[in-house]
């Protein structure tokens with residue numbers, strides 16, 4: 001059997017190399033050096049999510065994955 005490919009490996013926590021704006025809310029600032037969630041909706045186009053918004057984003061992802069698994 002071929003190795004299973006993790007298609008969500010681009011989703012990860014990172015440390016901001018410079019100040020960033022949260023992609024959920026323009027009023028949320030991700031300070032340089034702080035931890036945040038990141039993913040690429042389109043390869044090469046990073047989305048940065050602050051730690052205040054990350055739990056809701058990950059909960060939505062989890063719900064979606066659960067729904068997909070339920071359809072197996």
Ligand SMILES: [Zn+2]
Nearest residue numbers: 022028050053
């Ligand atoms: Zn945010």
